[in-house]
Amino acid sequence: MEIKHVEGKNxxxxxxxxxxxxxxxxxxxxxxxxxxxxxxxxxxxLMDDEERKRVKEEIKRWNPQCSFPTIVLNDEKxxxxxxxxxxxxxxxx
Numbered sequence: 001m002e003i004k005h006v007e008g009k010n011x012x013x014x015x016x017x018x019x020x021x022x023x024x025x026x027x028x029x030x031x032x033x034x035x036x037x038x039x040x041x042x043x044x045x046l047m048d049d050e051e052r053k054r055v056k057e058e059i060k061r062w063n064p065q066c067s068f069p070t071i072v073l074n075d076e077k078x079x080x081x082x083x084x085x086x087x088x089x090x091x092x093x
Contacts, residue, residue, distance in 0.1 A: 001042060001047060001051045001055065002042065002046075003040050003041070003042050004040065004041050004042065005038075005039075005040050006029075006032065006033060006038065006039050006040075006041070007038055008032075008033070008035075008036040008037045008038040008039070009035075009036050009037055009038060009091065010038045011037055011038070011090050011091065012073060012074045012090075013040075013072075013073070013074050013075065014032070014037060014038065014039035014040065014071060014072075014073060014090065015039065015040050015041065015071070015072045016028060016029070016032070016039055016040070016041035016042075016069055016070070016071050016072075017041070017042060017044055017055070017058075017059050017068060017069065017070040017071075017072070018041055018042070018043050018044065018068055018069045019043060019044055019045045019068045019069075020043040020045055020046055021045060022068050022069065024068070024069055024081065024082040025043075025068050025069040027082050028069045028071070028082050028087065029041065031082075031084065031087050031088075032087065035087070035088065035090070035091040036091070037090055037091055039071075042055065044056065044059075044068070062078040062080075063078060063080045065080075067080060067081065069081065069082065071087070073090070
């Protein structure tokens with residue numbers, strides 16, 4: 001599993017589960033980048049079958065529908081989907 005890191009302002013542990021082909025996932029990455037927020041992400045669709053299955057189970061703990069994008073914040077809560085205002089609030093910390 002290749003976890004990618006984008007450096008920026010540390011506002012806590014931000015982990016994005018995304019799909020490389022998803023328009024909303026791309027918009028989420030672009031917004032995080034524009035806000036200069038430090039985050040980690042994986043493109044689930046680029047993983048091999050075994051890893052993808054395991055990661056989807058992980059996502060379901062936070063988002064039972066296993067939809068994308070899913071952003072996990074500090075291993076405590078998550079943002080499901082492209083929620084621009086909620087993502088922008090992260091940069092205000």
